[in-house]
Amino acid sequence: MQQIWAQVERRLEELGCLEAMELRAGASEAEIRCLEKHLAVTLPDALRDFLARHDGQNGFGLMYGEQFLSVDGIRNQWDTWRSLDEADMNADSAEWMKSAPEGAVQPMYCNTRWIPLTHDAGGNHIGLDFDPGVSGTSGQVIVFGRDEDTKRLLAPSFTEFLSEWAAMLEKATWDGEALETPWPAARSGH
Template sequence: MTKNTLLQELWLEYVAVLDKQFPGYSTYLNGPATELDIQQTEEKMGITLPDELVQLYLLHNGDSNHLMGSFLGLPFLTLEEMHSHWNNWKELLENESEADMEQLSAFSTSIPKNQIKATYANRKWIPLSYDYSGNHIGIDLDPDVNGVIGQVINFGRDEDEKYVLAASLHDFLTLMIQLVKGLSFTIKMDKQYDQVVFMWQDDIHPIDGLKTIRKKTIH
């Protein structure tokens, strides 16, 4: 049996915490993606996915239809869903004029400064999760001058204020573990929709919660 990578160990530790809060949580995650699944996704996108992201998908190919919220309340996208959302942004970039994109990007900011390109959309932002309203947490493969490839960011229709939430997926998973151990979350079965739902205390939007936490670390 192949030994898990450090990234995979972090994810399994995170899921183990969720299993303690809601026994059987991990059984609602999809099984692993295959290397062929990943290769085909990369070919469709014309992008090589970073190794950390590949390692994550080799454990679980996202949330199943009976689970919503593995990324601190936002769904963990399958490879197919990742490609679909990425393609929507790609089509927007192809169909909007340069002037339109400048207008859409007028209020875009990077926090900290010059780490995320101040634009509305970018072909090299890889959606990892989705809030059903056009917003994502994802991986940035095209950072600004002070950023790093692979940093985890928020972006989307309502996300003019873009934050570097973590310098890497490894660091983001570490943060996720700290948060689920230290903050109050509710995990429950929604019988109407037959879904296990992960919610922040006071029903805070996960992206807003993460941005608030990040603000405290920026000086």
């Protein structure tokens, strides 16, 4: 994980936007354990290591234009989604929810086992899926959110997602205000 962070930081420095990303100091082991307890999941080691290096960002736009959430940000976004569980949004929207590819992600509006890792300030996330569809894998990285009727699989694991993201950063541009990174093909419906 340290190698990926070093690659990311090097590329952001080359682009002249490392400081603008406002990466936070790493989360403590205790903070990460507290998050896992709150979410009732064991986070992948790669994510634990990722958060230990940088606990999210204060800026915006690190991951495909979305803010990389801190431990507190993950908890807060996850808690916000729980209010929709109570409103039974899954029953109200079941007929138009889909998965891409079919069967990889549960075709639901929200799920307590989806853990947001980013947010776009509009209710959409890249996150971990610990309750996959019949052809998915636990811990896969997906796109879900308010505007995401089709839940999309981005990568079968957080480690693979990070490798793909770091490679995509090599194609990124910085215009002084926004980091532009091409979306993975799986996100093309966004």
